[in-house]
Amino acid sequence: MLQRYLMEVPEPGVPVQLVDGIFWLRLRLPFALDHVNLWILDDGDGWTLVDTGLGDAPTKAIWDSLLGGFLAGRPVRRILATHFHPDHAGNVGSLVGRTGAELLMSRTEWLTARMLALDTSEDFVESGHRFDLACALPGDLRAHRASRGNYYRRNVDPVPYGFTRLKGGDRLRLAGSEFQVIIGEGHSPEQVTLFSAERNLLIAADQVLPSISPNVAVWPSEPHGDPLGGFQASFERYAGIGDEALVLPSHKTPFTGVQARIAQLQSHHQERLEATLAACATSRTAAQVMLALFPRALDIHQVGFALGETLAHLNRLVESGAIRRTMSRDGVNLYRAA
Template sequence: MTSTDLPEDVVCIPLPTPWPIGPVNAYLFRGAPLTLVDCGPRMPKALRALEDGLAAAGVALADIELLVLTHQHQDHIGNASAIVRRSGAQVAAFAPLADELNDLDAMFIRQHAYLALLMERHGMTARELRVLADRERHDRQYAAPVAVDVPLRDGDLLRAGARTFQVYHRPGHSPSDIVLFDDAHGLLVAGDHLLPGVSSNPIAHMPLSARDVNLAADERTRPRPLLEYLDSLARTSELDVRCGLPGHGAPFSGSRALIASRIALHDARANDILRALSDRPRSARDLVDVLWDDLPTAMMFLGMCEVLAHLDLLADRDAIGTEVINGTVRNRPVAGHRSAA
């Protein structure tokens, strides 16, 4: 993977976020319709940075005609409602996300209830669950409801700026991730599906259509985001990408090599976890302490998502089984199965 230059009709506008990931990229596509992809979190500093970036490109916020949202996370959707109010722009997003964006508070409440149950079942402590709840409530401020005018589905064609993109659903980092691919020029708008500087965390989410948070209590049927993500990466590797525009970081080329490195990373992490289970059954929370020394409590949720995702991968490979002890899921290796060297 190497960095590459932006096409002449594309402007990247980095926007500040309050999270460790750092700035998020919004992309302006010149042409008709004048299009913005992603818009930063709902905070005055991010909106000012967006206005300044647009002004430097000779464009006003009121000029935006189409706003495309790559997925449901606050750093990508937060300013959508403000942009619509000031521009009248149409909003395009993954079709099943439309109802969720229209009633964000309900989505956030549902998602947190699911996550709290899932994390508790896999060993997160009461104190850590309180920190997770506080963080979830705090982070709700960074997005506001918005109506979706252009519901997008896998395989749709979308005119954005002077380009025609094919829309691909690429779940894994979230259930709603989409990428846009301009096949004629090899340009991939990747969102957080594929990032050059960091591996996208396969974050635990309820399915967009689900309403029963008790999905988290059923190990047989709950979502397996890493399995979805690996499938999504394999499908993206089939595209002839010459330039990738990520949600965070610089434009990149060499997408197939980057994808191969991400898949290898997940295999290595799964093998690390399998080796850590060799002496005794452990919960996902136990394994966080094995993999990271003194992970801050504020980061525990992401650490748990990472571990759970790789336990799912091992279970899919029939390398581990589970047992429930005092209400906590513990994982053990299957006899005769060995980790890779």
């Protein structure tokens, strides 16, 4: 049974000890999902930071305060970025530069973060434009999205050249306990989560969230990718974790009942696959299917997530043979139940 961990949510920017040696730091985000949870781990002779928040001015001011106050007196020895998204890796560069800390990431997340943070090419915008055309997004939305350019680059520091690679099965000593790396896929390509059997505690990043589904989306860099297939399959790696384990998610609040929650997420995506298939009873564009799956009003930020998630379900069904994808003469992809 899914249960919330009974603890008052911390004031933004103020670390609060959740369990022995693990502090919960909540930071604000300027989006519909208005916060992110970070974790500060007390290693005795220093600190390990798990994620760094968005690379914006308010977040940087909080890190200035923490480095001069709560974290002062002992070095920040390690910074672990669970994945490349800007609300997690946004301040990696400046914090590594200021503290000299070792940066820990999986290889794919580091490569993706560094590539996107450095990309000033015209092809970045052009590939997004081709992607939107193939989805048949209306012209005003295409123009708006193109005008944003490389939105990722504006929300992260330059990513350091050097890092220490984390792989599934690696073991780390954190906050006085052993943690094992479990790689989650789908929400991002090689997301790092951490499980301590000794503490019966999972730092889940965005792989398992308590009351919302992590965004599983297709992006212009790999328009025919199958992230949903990876998302569903990677949950097998969490099968040994019992429902009594305490889960620390990057959004919302800590909870227990990880297997119950995984079952809910699997069921949710099965329902979305069925709705996607039903929407393709006749030939449809990705934009038309998106409106069927997300009928509410969406801001420009949410359109990207909704379109990407729609394509994740379409591509999963194409991969399984349930839907056929064809291209019209004007370069628009059309989807129809097989």
